Amino acid sequence: MLVRAAGPDDFAAVARLTVAAYEADGQLKGEAGYAEVLADVAGRAEHGEILVAVDPVTGQLRGSVTFVLPGTRYAELCVPGEAEFRMLAVDPAAQGRGTGAALVEACVARAVELGCTALMICVRAGHAEAAHQLYRRRGFVRVPEQDWTPLPGVDLLALRLPLAPPPA
Template sequence: MTGLLVRRAESADFPSVARLTVAAYEADGQLKGEHGYGAVLADVSTRAASGEVLVAVDETTGAVLGSVTFVLPGTPFAELSGPGEAEFRMLAVDPAAQGRGVGAALVQACVDRAAELGCAALMICVRAGMAASAHRLYERLGFVRAPEKDWSPVAGVDLLGLRLELPPR
C-alpha cells in the first residue's frame, strides 16, 4: 500500500492502538468468551515496555491503521519463540482499513526486524477459527504450520503455531 509508513509506536499512539486492536479482535469474533483478553489487548503501554509495538500510519492523514507487537524469547509476551527466534503478537488492522495491505506491511516489518536481529525464524500463533484472510496472508508470506507449537491458553481457545524460516545472515 502506498502512503503507508510502519514505525515504532509513540506513547501518543497508544490510545489509537488500544481502540483499533480491540475493535479488530471484536470484529473477527475473537473476544467472545475471551476471559479478560480485551484488557490485555488495550494495555499498550505494558506491551511497549516488554517488546516493540509497531504501527502502520496513513502518511496523508496521520491516522494509525494497524499495529503489531514484536517480541523476543524470554520476554513477558513471548509465547512460542525459542533461542534464535522472534515472534509477533496482537496483529490488528482497524476494521475500516482492512483489505488495504496494512496487515501485510506490519508482518513484513516484523520479518525485517527479525532478520535485522539475526534471528533464524519468526513465529506467530493464530486462533484456529481465525478469519481465512489472515491464514492466507501468513501462507502467502511463507509461514508454515508448526504443530509442535500449538497450545491452548484457556478451554475453548485453540492456538496454532506458524513459523517462517529466515535466510541465514
C-alpha cells in the same frame, strides 16, 4: 503504508484499534479479561516493540503489532535465535488494503536485522481466514507440535517463517 515504532502518544489509539479489530473478528467472545490485555499497550511496550501502520496521506493509524523476543512476557513460541509477533490488528474499516502485510514485513525485517533464524506467530483456529492466507502467502508454515490451547475453546495454531541469515 508507513510502518514505524509507536510512541506513548500512540498508545491510546493502538488500544482502541486493537480491541476493535479483535471484537470485529469475534475473538473476544467468551474471553473475559483479554480486551484489557490488548488495551494495555504501555505494558506491552515494556516487554517488546509496538509497531504501527500509518496512512502516509492522512496520518491515520491503520494497524499495529507487538514484536517480541524469547524470554519476554509476551513471547509464547519463540526460542533463542527466533522472534515472534503478537496482537497484529488492522482497523476493521481498513482491512484488505495491505496494512497487515506491511506490519508482517516490518516484523520480518526486524527479525532479520536482529539475526534471527525464524519468526513465529500463533493464530486462532477458525478465525481470521484472511490472516491465515496472508501468513501462508508469506511463507509461514504450520508447526503442529507447538499448537496449544491457553483456555478451553481457544485453540492456537503455531506458524513459523524460516529466515535466511543476513549477508556477511
